[in-house]
Amino acid sequence: MPRKTMIEAIRDAMDVMMDRDDNVVVFGEDVGFFGGVFRGTQGLQAKYGKSRCFDTPINESGIVGAAVGMAAYGLRPCVEIQFADYMYPAYDQIVSEAARLRYRSNGQFTCPLVVRMPTGGGISGGQTHSQSPEALFTHVSGLKTVVPSNPSDAKGLLIAAIEDPDPVIFLEPKRLYNGPFDGHHDRPITPWSKHELGEVPNGHYVVPPGKAIVRRQGAALTLLAYGTMVHVGMAAVAETGVDAEIIDLRTLLPLDLETIEASVRKTGRCVIIHEATRTSGFGAELSALVQETCFYHLETPVRRVTGWDTPYPYAQEWDYFPGPARVGRALLETMEQ
Amino acid sequence: MTDYAPLTLHVPEPAVRPGGTPDFSSVGVPRAGSVARPEVNADPESIRDLAYSIIRVLNRDGKAIGPWGGLLSDEELLEGLRHMMILRTFDARMLMAQRQGKTSFYMQHMGEEAVSCAFRKALLPGDMNFPTYRQAGLLIAAGYSLGDMMCQIYSNERDPLKGRQMPVLYSSKEDGFFSLSGNLATQYIQAVGWAMASAIKNDTKIAAAWIGDGATAESDFHAALVFASTYKAPVVLNIVNNQWAISTFQGIARGGSGTFAARGLGFGIPALRVDGNDYLAVHAVAKWAAERARRNLGPTLIEYVTYRVGAHSTSDDPSAYRPKTESDAWPLGDPVIRLKNHLITIGAWSDERHKQAEAEVLDTVITAQKEAESHGTLHAGGKPSVRDMFEDVYAEMPPHLRWQRQQAGV
Incomplete structure (x- = not known):
């Protein structure tokens, strides 16, 4: 291919x-x-x-x-x-x-x-x-x-x-x-x-909207990500050794809540990561949905790692961007709680 | 230290406020028939003066004069008169219905009936209007059901839009009437896009964009003129200058531009001003612009000079911001009376027949109203289903909306 x-x-x-x-x-x-x-x-x-x-x-x-x-x-x-x-x-x-x-x-x-x-x-x-x-x-x-x-x-x-x-x-x-x-x-x-x-198939094929995909199977924690942060999450997991299940949402709306729910019920922990600012970010919606649907399965609070609530800076880009180090810390903290 | 005097801000004011004597001396009204009618393929540079004059056909004696006249038969004129009479009667009944609490809101056309009624007759089946809230004449002149309009206004069980839209925000694809938004100016650029699509597909249909004097200040007006000019889209760009944007006089949107039509000149778009209260002139100019679009000559900008006799909507009171007698002083008269007088002058009509027609029109409108009200009004009788609230957000209902519909118990 x-x-x-x-x-x-x-x-x-x-x-x-x-x-x-x-x-x-x-x-x-x-x-x-x-x-x-x-x-x-x-x-x-x-x-x-x-x-x-x-x-x-x-x-x-x-x-x-x-x-x-x-x-x-x-x-x-x-x-x-x-x-x-x-x-x-x-x-x-x-x-x-x-x-x-x-x-x-x-x-x-x-x-x-x-x-x-x-x-x-x-x-x-x-x-x-x-x-x-x-x-x-x-x-x-x-x-x-x-x-x-x-x-x-x-x-x-x-x-x-x-x-x-x-x-x-x-x-x-x-x-x-x-x-x-x-x-x-x-x-x-x-x-x-x-x-x-x-690897991109030739010709016509469809990835249907509303279907997330599990990028990495894991038992310890569910990591919800999309876009660039899927790869950041993969790096953080590799570097911390946390056995996280990484879900690539692919479509935010319609959202594949079923896949999220099944994973969090299994792992009991959830970390949400995105580049966008934190307050009223899509992570807030995901966090609310996880709480509403999986509350009795959660061992720890749902945690978010996001861009800071500042305008996106120029020279401080890599202090703003939620890179593998910050994501890794959140994974470890969630496991230690 | 500076040698300059302190700066001051210029805020335009209308000539007169409540309590004053109406003054329209700034509206220069040329004699009927005095403005030349260029060929549709004339070089836009050579007809720039049309953006500053007013094309008129009917004179004060009820005669049709000059090069823009003579396009319509007596039968067509009588039909036009009937459309305007229906619209005026429809407005009166719906205003009353609003006062009676049968709907929460209404917007009337008083004084502006000729603009939409006459324009519609310049279009062909398949053409598409992107109207604002004061062009119901486009529907009436297309033969759309008065009852369906009323059911929409009443948001009843027969409302074609299932109670999702405020009163008068109609939609009828079949009749070339694009869904009304309620936001201003957004549809202006959409009309240009629709026209571009027709050109991309080598179709023969044209689009018509509509906007009021106030909303020409919106960025989307500029977007529409840029796109229409760049791609020579087959679109007629209409500006209805009825002098008032709710309480704001047209000078606030017009600024230093001589006229609204003149806005088109910088884009190289032929721009015409027309007497919006003259059915014959409106139709002739619309026909000229539509012909340009059909011959792939590109867009035309038309400013209809008219006057909003009534309030903006049932939610405002014009006596708070303009003299009560201002409409009597409007120099371009009443579109219904002017066409009626013309038809009498040419021997095609009489006062008696007009009275009889008024009674017939009233009867037609009341019959439609009774039928519509049998399907409910805003607070009584048949209503759209609550289930419909969740439909048509998407072609296929996504899981989160299905869940919410269950939560709503419908």
């Missing part, structure tokens, strides 16, 4: 879908001729023409607003917001329009739309190129929110998102584009070509 980087897998998903369905269109800032600042759409304009893959004015509300209109017409737009941090001008279009259209029109109009956004930190991007705004989307009824952690999932999840009849927020951890980054920023990059999840 061919090995691909995550950005190649994402591009492959759009290629497969543009080939299969004339209604799939792709656009955004620098997306057309140049192929995107992360090269996510490279070659698509040359292959499918300018009316199906094109550059847009720098106007995120315009990109998503136009896409809502196109989706209502019957197209399947898959648009790129250059960085998730630039999403805010489009938030009204996402929340009040894309997410509500099916409901408010009683199904007369629908919005099969994918909004791709590079997300997360680790690239010296400071506060405007590093944010993880997933909780701003999971809080909105009518949206689905997806965060892949590897090339194989990224392709299957993106194909599923493009085929989905409803709007999907597709958050791409940009630090994973070229390799399974585990938080050790001072070590050489491991490429996806050396990782088994860099």
